Amino acid sequence: MNNIIQFASKLIKSLTVSDVHQFHGGVHPDEHKHESTTRPIAQLPMPETLTLPLRQHVGYIPKLKVQVGDYVLKGEMLAEAEGTVSAAIHAPTSGTITAIAEAVIPHPSGLPDMCVTLTPDGKDQWKPLTPIDWQHTAHNELIASLRTSGIVGLGGATFPTHIKLRTDGTSAVHTLIINAAECEPYITCDDMLMRERADEIVQGIAIAQHLLRATKVVIGIEDNKPAAAHAMTAASQTLTNATVTAVPTLYPSGDARRLIHLLLGVEVPHHKRATEVGIQVFNVATVLAIYRYFTFGEPSVSRIVTVTGNVAAPQNFEVLLGTPMPLLMAAAGGAKADTSHYVMGGPMMGFDLPSLDVPVTKATNCIIAASPTLFAPPPPAQPCIRCTRCADACPVNLQPQELYWFAKSDNFEKARDYNLFDCIECGCCTYVCPSNIPLVQYYRYAKSEIIALDKAQEAADLARERNDFRLARIEREKLERAQKHAERAAAAKNNLAQPESAEADKAASNPDAVAAKKAAIAAAVERAKALKQAAANSRGAEADSEQPSLAESNSAETKPDSDAQAKIDKKALIAAAMERAKAQKLAAAQAGDAPKNTENLSAKVKAEIDEIEAIRTKAQQMVKDKASDND
Amino acid sequence: MLLTSIYVMLGLAIVLGALLGIAALLFKVEGDPLVARIDAILPQTQCGQCGYPGCKPYATAIANGEADINQCPPGGDAGVHALADLLGVEYKPLNAEHGIPKPKAVAFIDEATCIGCTLCIQACPVDAILGASKHMHTIIASECTGCELCLAPCPVDCISMKPLAETPDNWKWKYPVFPIKALPANSGKASA
Secondary structure, three states, X not given: OHXXXXXXXXXXXXXXXXXXXXXXXXXXXXXOOHHHOOXXXXXXXXXXXXXXXXXXXXXXXXXXXXXXXXXXXEOOEEEEOOOOOOOOEEOOOOEEEEEEEEEEOOOOXXXXXXXEEEEEOOOOXXXXXXXXXXXXXXXXXXXXXXXXXXXXXXXXXXXXXXXXXXXXXXXXXXXXXXXEOOOOOOOOHHHHHHHHHHHHHHHHHHHHHHHHOOOEEEEEEEOOOHHHHHHHHHHHHHOOOEEEEEEOOOEOXXXXXXXXXXXXXOOOOOOOOHHHHOEEEEEHHHHHHHXXXXXXXXXXXXXXXXXXXXXXXXXXXXXXXXXXXHHHHHHOOOEOOOOOEEEEXXXXXXXXXXXXXXXXXXXXXXXXXXXXXXXXXXXXXXXXOOOOHHHHHOOOOOOHHHHHHHHHOOOHHHHHHOOHHHOOOOOHHHHHOOOOOXXXXXXXXXXXXXXXXHHHHHXXXXXXXXXXXXXXXXXXXXXXXXXXXXXXXXXXXXXXXXXXXXXXXHHHHOHHHHHHHHHHHHHHHHHHHHHHHHHHHHHHXXXXXXXXXHHHHHXXXXXXXXXXXXXXXXXXXXXXXXXXXXXXXXXXXXXXXXOOOOOOOOHHHHHHHHHHHHHHHHHHHHHHHHHHHHO | OHHHHHHHHHHHHHHHHHHXXXXXXXXXXOOOHHHHHHHHHOOOOOOOOOOOOOHHHHHHHHHOOOOOOOOOHXXXXXXXXXXXXXXXXXXXXXXXXXXXXXXXXXXEEOOOOOOOOOHHHHHOOOOOEEOOOOOOOEEOHHHOOOOOOOOOOXXXXXXXXXXXXXXXXXXXXXXXXXXXXXXXXXXXXXHO
């Protein structure tokens, strides 16, 4: 029966609404939007502390610019964007930085991360603000300026906005789509924003249109928000070539690619970005933030948050970033007694907060107090019966049942082949599954495993490259050494060869010279022997083991050119060198080997040096002890 | 007739033979592709726990049939499975003689104790240690494979292995598990 009604309504819609292009699948859960739209957007009292996680956006962590104890004014930059995909973080109010430490952040992991804690002074005093004349400023300057604004996509994806507006002057973007669909149940922050501040949003749209050089603007609003659509239609009269289009209320029409399909009938290829087909999508709250930044110079320091669900008075609030969530709950009349947990984001795509004691971030569009009556715990999962209802509901045209098998059996390569990474985790498949299988959980598991495996593979490739390079370097150094030795040997040979040949000539003519030479060699051998003996004696006990060989060398003096003799000669030379080194060391120690540049040291530095010296002597003592232990 | 067919076959044989010969020269494969494919599966820790001085020598030994596929603890069970799949041999559990798999860790130098002897630098298979003689050394954490080869040569034992902590960056969604709850006594009876 239900199916027939759904089919009929789809048929009627497809006949009546001719300017939207229906996407495949989708679901229509209970909207629960009216609860929080009865009251206007309210301001919160100033919290006692604000906790600002550095991780509030997609991309690299920004670089801290403040220290504990610094006094900052409202809007002053606390951390600047580092790397391409990154966004700055600003002080939401004036006050003192009281801590920079790890704290639990609103993240599904529930793990702590680096946060800046700001204690407001209550004055809420802005830093000197400099509005930007966007109509008469170069495009690249505007983008560079936007990079310091901290503005990210406020629909929940938190992708840095300045990157989406980069066009290099020759933009291929022809259509700007303003995403006001807000398809998730319960969330109404964009709805209320459009009702109350449509004029400001429209001015933001004008700026975005100017930056992108887009010729056409389409504002897509789900048809369950007639008041917002009306306000936007009235306000958008000032825009050139802009239309407000109502799209049917069908989750997930607020997904960027689904909305593009709905409004333009264009399906963005799965391996391409929307900009590659000339379309860019912005959320309404994001364009409002752009407007406030360019017109007043205000960076991103607050956002609208829907507080709804199991609370006494569901409402939207304009909240400073970093505001603790318990304060928000209290402002909405407090959570009712049977509240079991809290969800950040919507019921379809949001995640359970590890605890309510986390701050509001740029991604916090909605907080829902959940209770067993509002969100009944899912019945136990049954085996998949291959009904493919999930495939019918999938708005991305994937095969969720296949992905489920692959993810469940850790068959990650297969899952990737079936385009797991095109899954937007909208939860439609889980919603329709008659066996209550938490399909999206399996996809998230598989995705994060694949990402981890890819990272490990990257690390392995780097290690292989570095190891290959090291082996090549060792080989090259060996060759170079061998070559150097060969060259030196050749040079020595040449030097020797010439005088020798001359002497040989002389020797042939003069037998006396031969006898003299023989005598000289004998004298040299004697000298070497004496030296050896001295060296051996000086080595003392250590040389005991070598005594026999020395005695042998004495007995073998008749054949000084033998191999054994050569070896012993070498040993003696090494011993002599060691003696010399020892003597040098001793002399250095006696002279006091104080390092240079130590004349004008402060007491603190000296103390540090002493401490390090103490550690070093201790370490050396340890080594000696160890060596003696080994002996 | 008979001759014609013989000539045709002969001609074909000569032409095809020449083509094959040219192809063999043109598309000659340098090195052993099997070694490269085995090496691609190995985790490149270069730890030598397998008994070979690195991943490539181990890969060569496997390709030559000199080593077994279950001697690489850092590769873990998944690595053995992948090798078994590639080589078409039976899977066997990791050989405990070569060590057991450990969670990924990176080396850490206690810089106050380091005497700057450069012994660890010489031992590092991936040049992930930075330093010079009589100067403090430090580990480039992003390039450390956790092979532990620097631990043994250190004369002052100032290097320790630190397991990688879980952060929101490397956190992974867990495999869905369903806690088994005991039903209230009466509902149990009802279903029975």
